[in-house]
Amino acid sequence: MIPLFNIALQANGFPINEAKIELQKILALNDTGYKKFLENKKKEIVAFHLKNNLFYQQLVGSKTISNWKDLPVLNKQNLQKPILERLSTGYSLKEVYVNKTSGSSGTPFIFAKDKYCHALTWASNIYRFSWYGIDFNTSYQARFYGIPLDFFGNKKERMKDFLSNRFRFSIFNLSDLVLEKMLLKFQKSKFDYINGYTSSIVLFAKFLQSKEIILKDICPSLKVCMVTSEMLFDNDKLLLEKQFGIPIVNEYGASELDLIAFQNPNLEWQVNSETLFIEILDDANQPVPHGSSGRIVITSLFNKAHPFIRYDIGDIGILDEKSTLQRPILKKLIGRTNDIAHLPSGKKSPGLTFYYVTKSIIDDDGNIKEFIITQTKIDCFEIEYVSEIELTVEQIKKIEFAVDLYLEPNLHFTFIRKSKLERSKSGKLHQFKSLL
Incomplete structure (x- = not known):
């Protein structure tokens, strides 16, 4: 099969092959090498934005920064200003990846990533999905997501679905009649995996339960289901496992950043430490011990087009006591700070x-x-x-x-x-x- 996914990324200026090579180099580091890599990347990204980004310069102010903890914590309210006021010098809107957050936190904003950073995001996705035998170029995805309803937005998204080898189930109407049509599509298609919003996938599973149907029985090609964007409760996970007959993987990410944590085959919520640096902070912006809850604050180590340095994503979580610098484990995601x-x-x-x-x-x-x-x-x-x-x-x-x-x-x-x-x-x- 032609690797349309990789070709599409390269054609749009996202150097996926170079990003994959860089990611593998980071993954190959030992503890000492990783510590050095992380410190260098933190210093490098801060120095870059202090020199090239007026928005970040104004946020930091004139104070002298002597250590990491002196840097301000960036929140979503800070980012609710025109994107052109937040882009780094040397980057234009035509040369970066631009998107908008969903606004599920109540504070939507437009963000940008430079193309190499966005390629690394995809390299990170590709790497983690491969833990479950999923290849974005060849595996067929059943996608439970929203979709733009305007003509051009809809066609653009459908084209992206085609190039990404996926079929999208629109989730704005989940009546029994629509769920029946979804079931028919699974009967006729050789889907390899399911990916999408937790609540919609759970609703489909409840429909299957009412019909006493196991999805794997009617779609034997299914391997795994990845749920994202909304909380996955323990009893919902049990329901999904029973009605789908496949492993259920919990994903935690943010469109403006990357995959933040992804359930590994050992059932641990493994944090992405290759492209991100995660801190758990208290209300005074001080780190809390592993095992204690706090605000999830994230630094994007590679995004030069737009600063996400000590960015308070608005969620509350706990890192496991067994977490290390190179291999943090998210023990629990409690919810959003405004919830x-x-x-x-x-x-x-x-x-x-x-x-x-x-x-x-x-x-x-x-x-x-x-x-x-x-x-x-x-x-x-x-x-x-x-x-x-x-x-x-x-x-x-x-x-x-x-x-x-x-x-x-x-x-x-x-x-x-x-x-x-x-x-x-x-x-x-x-x-x-x-x-x-």
């Missing part, structure tokens, strides 16, 4: 706490297809859900009891049954949000 519920007692709880409490109860019989939780007041929450049958009084009482037990009493919940839930423009399902 924190503030309770009447003064307690702060990650929004995922509510999600775990309610999900464990209302998923018992498989009636509930999807749901999202919104905090509307300090003591008030709305749960919007899609189900075959409306929640019973007994189920609601169970949820309220669990909330009292795990969070605190006297919280008020309103349950709203819907035919479908509102997704972001990209197709993501924002599972918890606070309006406070």
